[in-house]
Amino acid sequence: MAIHPNEEAPQSPQHGVPAQPIDIEAWTEQATAAMTSVTISAPGDIQGSAVALQIPLDDAPAVRPTPAATAAKEGGSASYYRRKEPMRRDSLKRRDALLKGKEGSRRRQRWENDRLLNNPYVEPPQPKDWEVHPTYKVHHVPYYLAPLWDAGLARQNAERKTAATKAKTATRTVAAKPTAPGVVPKELRDKLKYSRGAKGLLMDLEGEVRKFVEDWEERERQAAAEGIPADPDSSDDEIVFVGRNGQMSDLRSPKEKDEAKRELMLFETPEEDQGGSFGRWLVHHIGIYYGLKTWSVTVGNPARREAYIGFKETKLRAGAQRRCLPMPRPLWGMV
Numbered sequence: 211m212a213i214h215p216n217e218e219a220p221q222s223p224q225h226g227v228p229a230q231p232i233d234i235e236a237w238t239e240q241a242t243a244a245m246t247s248v249t250i251s252a253p254g255d256i257q258g259s260a261v262a263l264q265i266p267l268d269d270a271p272a273v274r275p276t277p278a279a280t281a282a283k284e285g286g287s288a289s290y291y292r293r294k295e296p297m298r299r300d301s302l303k304r305r306d307a308l309l310k311g312k313e314g315s316r317r318r319q320r321w322e323n324d325r326l327l328n329n330p331y332v333e334p335p336q337p338k339d340w341e342v343h344p345t346y347k348v349h350h351v352p353y354y355l356a357p358l359w360d361a362g363l364a365r366q367n368a369e370r371k372t373a374a375t376k377a378k379t380a381t382r383t384v385a386a387k388p389t390a391p392g393v394v395p396k397e398l399r400d401k402l403k404y405s406r407g408a409k410g411l412l413m414d415l416e417g418e419v420r421k422f423v424e425d426w427e428e429r430e431r432q433a434a435a436e437g438i439p440a441d442p443d444s445s446d447d448e449i450v451f452v453g454r455n456g457q458m459s460d461l462r463s464p465k466e467k468d469e470a471k472r473e474l475m476l477f478e479t480p481e482e483d484q485g486g487s488f489g490r491w492l493v494h495h496i497g498i499y500y501g502l503k504t505w506s507v508t509v510g511n512p513a514r515r516e517a518y519i520g521f522k523e524t525k526l527r528a529g530a531q532r533r534c535l536p537m538p539r540p541l542w543g544m545v
Contacts, residue, residue: 398541413540416540419496494517
């Protein structure tokens with residue numbers, strides 16, 4: 211604050227002049243006149259080193275009106291054109307519009323569903339909703355029941371382990387490359403899943419195979435009851451009888467008859483038939499399922515392909531007997 215008096219202060223008295231008494235009334239009038247002529251002014255702002263820049267996002271700049279003199283100078287037309295509002299790249303209004311999306315769009319529907327705008331049964335969250343608690347069900351067990359609870363948990367754990375062990379040791383019904391009878395080849399199951407028309411052919415072929423196996427097992431049971439070996443050794447291939455008159459008669463070896471029963475021609479097609487390969491493929495998989503051996507040969511003129519099925523050659527130990535295993539479930543019902 212600065213004080214600027216209009217009148218200059220009286221000069222100091224000269225040396226040698228005696229001091230005159232102060233007139234209080236005159237001094238008061240002079241002081242009052244000096245105070246009335248005082249002007250008070252605020253000091254100027256100190257220029258800083260930083261500059262604050264504020265860019266409004268929502269408030270559009272005011273449109274300056276076109277002066278009448280400028281309009282008259284540009285043209286005497288009575289129609290005035292409003293200045294086009296500048297394109298704003300970013301604003302809160304534009305952000306909200308992009309977030310909501312257009313009316314009826316999927317974005318708008320998701321935005322409304324997130325905020326439950328069209329749900330008449332919406333309820334505000336309660337204070338208990340913000341409490342921290344486990345999402346699973348908590349069992350409050352009294353202390354005196356804890357041993358019983360532990361015994362129940364131990365029993366459940368033992369049951370799970372037993373079930374897992376059984377699942378590991380159980381015989382699989384489907385395998386990629388089965389080696390034991392009664393296991394469905396995975397390739398056959400996948401193929402027949404999309405070609406249901408081949409199931410009829412599979413049923414016909416399998417019916418003949420099952421009848422062939424049942425007849426062979428019945429023959430083995432009868433041979434075991436009579437004490438006759440169902441599969442004679444190769445040393446008994448030929449039996450020679452000498453009569454009283456010296457004539458010799460050789461009986462036909464029973465092996466030829468047995469061999470006719472040990473194999474069966476199951477499928478036959480011309481060699482140039484392209485669809486016959488699928489039938490022979492079924493025959494081979496049926497043999498795998500029932501533990502039989504299969505093979506195909508080309509015979510005749512014109513040539514034809516024949517698919518055979520037969521029993522595998524197994525050598526028994528001395529005194530051992532064949533066991534007839536139970537027949538597995540039909541293959542056509544497993545695929």
